[in-house]
Amino acid sequence: MSASAPSAPPTLALVNVSKSFGAVQALRDVTLELHAGEVHALAGENGAGKSTVVKTFAGVHRPDLGQVRVDGEPVDFHGPADAQAAGVAVIYQEPTLFPDLSVAENIFMGRQPRTGLGRIDRKAVHAETAKLFERLGVALDPRQPARGLSIADQQVVEIAKAISRDARVLIMDEPTAALTGQEVARLFAVTRTLQEQGCAILFISHRLDEIFELCQRVTTLRDGSHIATEPVDGLTPDDLVRRMVGRDLDALYPKQDVTPGEVALKVSRLTREGVFTDISFEVRRGEIVALAGLVGAGRSEVARAIFGVDRWDAGNVEVAGRRLPAASPTAAMAAGLALVPEDRRQQGLVMEMSIERNIGLTQLRSLRRATGRGPLISQSVERDRAKDWALRLQLKYARLTDTVGVLSGGNQQKVVLAKWLATEPTVLIVDEPTRGIDVGTKAEVHRLLSELAAEDLAVLMISSDLPEVIGMADRVLVMHEGRLTAEIPRADATEESVMAAATGRTGNGKAA
Template sequence: QPVVELAGVTKAFGAVQALRGVQLAMHAGEVHALVGENGAGKSTLVKMLAGVHQPDGGTLRLAGEAVTLHGPADARRRGIAVIHQHPTLFPDLDVAENVFVGRQPADRFGRVDWNTMYREVERLLASLGVQIGVRTPVRGLSVADQQLVEIAKALSLDARVLIMDEPTAALSSREVDELFAIVRRLRDSGVAILFVSHRMEEIFGLADRITVFRDGAYVLTAPTAELTIESTIRHMVGRRLETLFPKEPAEIGGVILAAAGLTRVGYFRDIAFDLRRGEILGFFGLIGAGRTEVARVLFGVDRADAGAVLLDGAPVAITSPAIALRRGIAYVPEDRHGQGLVLPFPIVANVTLPILPGLSRWGLLRRRHERRLAEAFGTRLQVKSAGIGQAASALSGGNQQKVVLAKWLATEPRVLILDEPTRGIDIGTKAEVHRIVSGLAAEGMAILLISSELPEVLAMSDRVVVFHEGRITGRFGREEATQERVMRAATGQGTPEGDDGVA
């Protein structure tokens, strides 16, 4: 008997039909993967199981009993825990307070038993193999560490059903391996696990069965052993995906951006590279290697302690994002929700936000020009929406990423820094983003591509620079870059530059 079963479930949001009579059965002691493109209905189903949404039609059964979940607290009481793609933590509380928020252990006088709470969270984090201080404020944690706190929070519920919505999006390969070891132990102890991910290699390495949704409808459920990655993708997109990494030929010109001896104490040291017109330069490294920190200095968010940034061969002082934009540098950050978009704002306002002065006359915004520009970028990047007046929060993850791209392309940059541009988006949309990036390079834009997905870096980059613990440990041309060579450098097996001058 399934622990969780959905049959004929429907859900609509206004005129948008998010789920069309879908079905899903989860069994104890099984990892069940749910896959589909963005907009397939996966997130809606997850929120339904979390008690956030109620179905318009169909049946939800827990252990054979038809139930209605009256909110997230009711779902948790019934043994359902959810790990979301984006951490939903209180930034001003510490790690332990976040894990037990709303359900702190109490002593016999009804007061919060702080010692018990901190000990329990220390035990949970130790079981994850994570070294995070339980009294550390969440605000200061990286996205990866915040995700691990979410996982500890879910595990603290002793859930019978564990729903993992893109839990590995911000984790390094080592952290993913550790998480999967925990997932397998939970599965072996009888927990039913729903694993929602866009990473096919992870799905095929972890899941026992796979269910595919497409456009809000159920397509199939099959044992993982009976499927291949190619056949699963074909079911997801309804067509054969010929290539995930379209790389257009581009004429590579002279150096536009360069760094020499760039150092920020505690983050990176002696960073040197050059980026040419029409080139895609890949930055690869594991979480915490220093790639994002270098990008933040290049865009003027943070200051370097030593070294120089050069544009067209001349040293420049980029002390703020405004100066970077004036110099023709744009930065698409890895956290599209926290740093890339104003989620309540409509698409049109997000796209034009960095260029409002140029769209104004006598202090008044020229709305017609604003709409025309936003519509042009929406068409160019194939943003799927109800129109440019739709709130960014209502878009799928892939379309949100396209809006972030449009926002910075509207500044007409010469240099585009992309930090994890395809994190958390589906395979079909990922191919569209790759096609856009390749086309921009072919038009002569210089692109710095930061990614934790090695196949993406190898396939899209003309050259690859590898980071490990804040140092460059490898440089490879397109033909030289192999998974083995790049991973060897990324795990510290290369020679850090600055020690003997080579990598």
């Protein structure tokens, strides 16, 4: 379809909508129109108002000013049920299925076809589900339990549920954040199928390449205000970034040239049966070494073993020449290792604790010494240290005593980094350092990693973001099915060479 705005009334629209939560103005006079047969991107940094737009469309929030319109007519959604009745469905990043029910039961929960005797017609449920999957062009077994499905398959089930309710508008909120490249490709194929069938689709992603690949128009929000709605054709990623952050980014990948120093981390023939085998590599001071590969290749498991979270079966790990015992995070920390985990909310932070307390969790012993009161910790000492790190990492917060849960995803990531950098490590392991954060904060995290490497820190970075890997790494180590398949110097690293190794094939198409 044409990338220009269609002339027919939009299927769903916000018109001059404003919404406040106390003193915080989440949306200011925002207009956004979704048309049948179009994939429309919603772009903006964390805190720009995207989630408020989604929840207003979904009937969770009601506008303070302005209107929600369906087919050009004003409507008043009093709750999510009203939005669903109008044909609006939201697919979230993390689906919420009933794990002990089958795929078909999840799709038709509460509205199953009945036999003449009033019993659930399971044959009809399975047949209708099969038709939905055929319509979407995917092969899933309607009888399969939801438990054990991949995130990608769970999202397909949620999409099937939506179209079974005759949804005319599909809102996809960061649907690709936890997907592999192949799973993203399948999701995009399903999305294009729905687009061709006349569905209006709102697509939200921090990955700019996905917006340019999938969408026809893009609306950009900044600080709750509508900045622009325009065709994707003719835009460049730099144009979109400029609209999102209100300025030119000096560089998204500000990698400094550094001469590597002595070996800081040495991993020798590390093996964990059934997970990874014979992993050997070195990281030198001043280097950023990327560990790349497809999801499930074993990258995070290697990092967990190095840090001592998981026990290894063979091999050894040395930090600055000091051999570490297996399965001892305490020894790893004492030797100068720090690990920023992939799941910052579950593994990196205590969400109910304050910002300052989270930053201080790795420094309890030194905080006690600085306080000089035995087991007690001075709140002022803790706060002063937290304030120093908040300033260095350009943390955006109201009060250091606020719970870390009120921060945006990017700022939560900075708190995890502050917590570990406060230990003054020799080696920093960062697992997916920019997943789920906006482009402006992503540039800040990259700047910080580059500065840390320039200050003689050794950085091992695990990332599924190929541009990030290529833009930030001095060397790229690639894993495939639990084994290292390639070591690629910065000058030779391309998306093609990394993906070839990640899929177990060399650049000439032969198995590695």
